[in-house]
Amino acid sequence: MSNRCIKILGIGNDIVKISxxxxxxxxxxxxxxxxxxxxxxxxKELKLQSQQNALQYLAxxxxxxxxxxxxxxxxxxxxxxxxxxxxxxxxxxxxxxDLIENSLDLSKQxxxxxxxxxxxxxxxxxxxxxxxxxx
Amino acid sequence: xLSRSFKSLVQIQRPVLxxxxxxxxxxxxxxxxxxxxxxxxxxxxxxxxxxxxxxKSVSPSDTFKELELDSLDSADILVAVEEEFGIEIPDxxxxxxxxxxxxxxxxxxxxxxx
Numbered sequence: 001m002s003n004r005c006i007k008i009l010g011i012g013n014d015i016v017k018i019s020x021x022x023x024x025x026x027x028x029x030x031x032x033x034x035x036x037x038x039x040x041x042x043x044k045e046l047k048l049q050s051q052q053n054a055l056q057y058l059a060x061x062x063x064x065x066x067x068x069x070x071x072x073x074x075x076x077x078x079x080x081x082x083x084x085x086x087x088x089x090x091x092x093x094x095x096x097x098d099l100i101e102n103s104l105d106l107s108k109q110x111x112x113x114x115x116x117x118x119x120x121x122x123x124x125x126x127x128x129x130x131x132x133x134x135x
Numbered sequence: 136x137l138s139r140s141f142k143s144l145v146q147i148q149r150p151v152l153x154x155x156x157x158x159x160x161x162x163x164x165x166x167x168x169x170x171x172x173x174x175x176x177x178x179x180x181x182x183x184x185x186x187x188x189x190x191k192s193v194s195p196s197d198t199f200k201e202l203e204l205d206s207l208d209s210a211d212i213l214v215a216v217e218e219e220f221g222i223e224i225p226d227x228x229x230x231x232x233x234x235x236x237x238x239x240x241x242x243x244x245x246x247x248x249x
Binding site: 027029034062066078083 | 230
């Protein structure tokens, strides 16, 4: 058994109704404000197959970003722009957080070592949980 | 012949400014600021039209939190404000706007808002 001591900086969760993205997801300005181009591209790809799956994807990403923000505890939003909190997928489909630009700088300042993430959906809602570990 | 026709077309389309006209144009663009009342009225109208604010009395002193608006609502509203005034608010500024008053102040200090 490992004796490694893990310090938790914070935990965060968020829940959002998927239908809240029905109208604003048609607005390019909104998409660019909240999501990274890679996420927007994936959303549009999913939309060609299923509108519901695409909205579920977007809602899950939003909830994940919001929970990352909450897990950083009290940090001003300007240092955690949502486009700079990328929620990407591993080859098995599991999500992971990829911080870039000012969000990455912040995580380095705080000695963040790991961000654990989980996203779930059920019909109308998407929910995400995060915990942030530091050294 | 073709080059001569193109040249004449360019000459026709170029605006001819008389002495004094150019300064009139400059002064119009530099003085074009929206009044506080107009900005306030238009912002209140945008927010009042938002679904979650329907039936609520929105005042310039309200914070988004007091209006029970969450981060997604704020993002939606600020996109609507950008479209209303034909501007783009930089991301770092958007994240600092948390009230009706902040929104009014930002638009007031933005000379390109129309």
